Amino acid sequence: MTVETRLQQRRRAATTWPIRRWMTLLATITAALLAGVIVAGVVALENLETARVRLVDEIDPGLIGAQTLTSALLNQETGVRGYLLTGDRRFLAPYPQGLAEQARAVAQLRDAGARPGTVPGDDLDAVLARAGEWQRVADTWTAPGAPPVGAAQVEQSKAYFDGVREVLDIQRAHYNDARVDARDGLETTSGFLQSMLAVVAGLLIVLFAALYLGFRRAIARPVQKLAAEVRAVTEDDLHREVRAGGPRELVQLGADVEDMRRRIVAELAELKHARDELRRSNSDLEQFAYVASHDLQEPLRKVASFCQLLQRRYQGQLDERGDQYIEFAVDGARRMQALINDLLAFSRVGRKTGETAEVDSAKLVGQAMRNVESVAEEAGATITHGELPVVHGEATLLTGVFQNLLSNALKFRGEEPPEIRIEAERDGDDWVFSVTDNGIGIEAEYADRIFAIFQRLHPKSAYPGTGIGLAMCRKIVEYHGGRIWLDTEAPAGRTRFRFTLPVNPRTSAENTENTESEPS
Template structure:
């Protein structure tokens, strides 16, 4: 045994792709089906032609030939009766027979216009009838009525022999027409049998092709894909060291190779990711500790800032009450500046505390009636509403699972802004609507105030962003930013309607049951409507 013979045989790697297998298989199937389809179409057309010939030509031709025979018999009976009796009444069936003869002859000519042999048979019948008409029927019909003469009686006897020739011609015609119909019926039966065989073969071929396609797909695609899926599930279960063995057509083998390359890269990436995750865990712990310290610092700093501010505000107000008007005008102005600055700083710190608490301290979700919350908010804003004469209406509002304090802050900021930013010389009119939309509740607050330019649609929801100076309209610039934070905390979005021009229209959505977000609780001053009233 040579060295080549001792060398183990290696399996040949498939070179045909799935697309090539499918293309070749479908091409072969389409060729066979096309041939059978052409044959089937020819058989159908042949069946239809024979059937039409049988029903539209052969059967009507035979029936018309019988009617032609009946019309000629009527003529012969009428002429013979007239010749034997001389009574004019016998000429009526003769003349009716002549009319029927012409009609049936024209019908046969139209039906047999493509059949030269049957037209020749019709011509033979016509010649025999013409001979009988010329020698017998017409002379007898032309004779005067009355008693029959010996000449008429003789013509009647001679006419019987002439009409026998007509009968022979008719019998020959009918026999050939009957034979043609029998032959057409036999052709139709044989063609129908052939049609059934052809379509049976087509159905059988389709079934065989379907079975071959199914088996080919199972072996060439499903089985390799199942194998690949099984190995992928092993890897997905955590055995990232399990290699993937390529199987199937060339393209599936390439796919397996690419997945194997991806697996090897994932192993490398996972090792790097694990190392990065360990570092991130350390950094996340440090960040969490830093955030907790920062929140505590912000809370303590805000409270520590409020205490000296309260003192500054109190003493400057005392100075204002005790020495107002006793010093010069410049001193009174300085005292007013100090009082205003201390009050605004105190309001700003309170608003900042409320802003930072949204989603962190305020997190007492429960089912609430927004109608009730809105009415409580309007009661809290009653002074401003009475001063401006504002008219506030609303549609029936739904019940939601939400934080009641945050809902109160939301309505208070939106209604308060609509009252504050009113159009000079015009009574504020505010309307609130609510409608279900795609699993959320969509609310709108529409007023007839000074409006919001569309270019500031995003800016107004940013903290400390103001469209007017504090001298024109008071406020800290936190209200709408707080509204945005409250709405997003409750699973919704907020925006302005840029197409509304008769004032401002703010639209926001709220989820019926927003995600529960837990946050640290802390002892703090009262929040909600009472805290907002101090603004």
């Protein structure tokens, strides 16, 4: 075996990476991969929202408007045909009604994006042009005092209106095609988002696997090898060179042990020489040499014992600093998976939903109180509520709103035992709920910021959490057609959150349309 000099060992230690650098590299690669996934996810979400807005705000209203326009023109044609066949002006009543309905339908189509220069706009202009031709002819036949018409005019009216039907069919076909394309786009983007979630899960698995394998290869095996060599030295193989591989810290530790071994070998050699010289003259000096040898080996045994202890205790782990680094890495991976979910969950609010129904909000508050019961008892909290109304919504989601607000009140409490009061009152078409506590309070300047996702006013070391709770409350309340805010005019020493729920909510279909295209 080639014997390394002390300088060579130090140089080799200087050329190897320390544990901190390996951890930094791993964190950088992981952050880069996750950043790429997040950017791709944000782009996909924007595309999803664009497709949803086009479908909900343009195509569907446009299709309804086209159907309304068709009905209006058919009513007009029915009135004119009845008048031409009978000469009785009573049959002409649907004609002016259809004209009014046509005007409303045209306005609806314009609002839905049927503007000049667009396909819907061109279709609408074509329909209006054909309809205008027919209406001008019909107006001459149906004008007061106009001469009676015969079968030829009836057939001519039918021929004109067949042209109107043709462009109406084209308009409806274009809207149907656009609706199919928009839904296909929504499904494609939704599938891409699901794939992104799978990629994130895969990255986490790869991260843990790489962390385990990298630790085993870079830390555990070098520690085992170093411990084996130290044991060999302690078993009287003092001329065995101690060489350590792996991170810089282990290489430096191996170099220090090798320094000790060489010093011991040199000193033992000197002692052996002195013992040989003095053996003939003084047995006491021989005994001294033995004692000296024994005493000098004691530090080496201690090093070996600690290395064995290090192996048994840290096999599969790092030293104290390395353990801290690995704990940082593991803790960081654990904290990111909760956000998606909370995002999923957060993003799933309104996407994967249960049935909406009439629910007693007092029962919802009761369930929320049971969910935080252990924390409330530990804090010595008092939670009360007044008379609460029956509302329309999803029980699970609304329970989550009350639970999040109660949890916040219990978490951000002051020195006094928490006192939490939940009340509700009617304000016009809304029920206004309030959750008041005697906690540490929130400055008015942060009234908007606290409802933003991942926004925190306190460090995690002081108050644990992900920063999603109030953002989740806002999304749930808005999904139910209400709003939530911090009451900046609450009495001194009190923190009060308010949120509204409609007394007579709009149909759930409207809210569902606004959220059914959100990523699951």
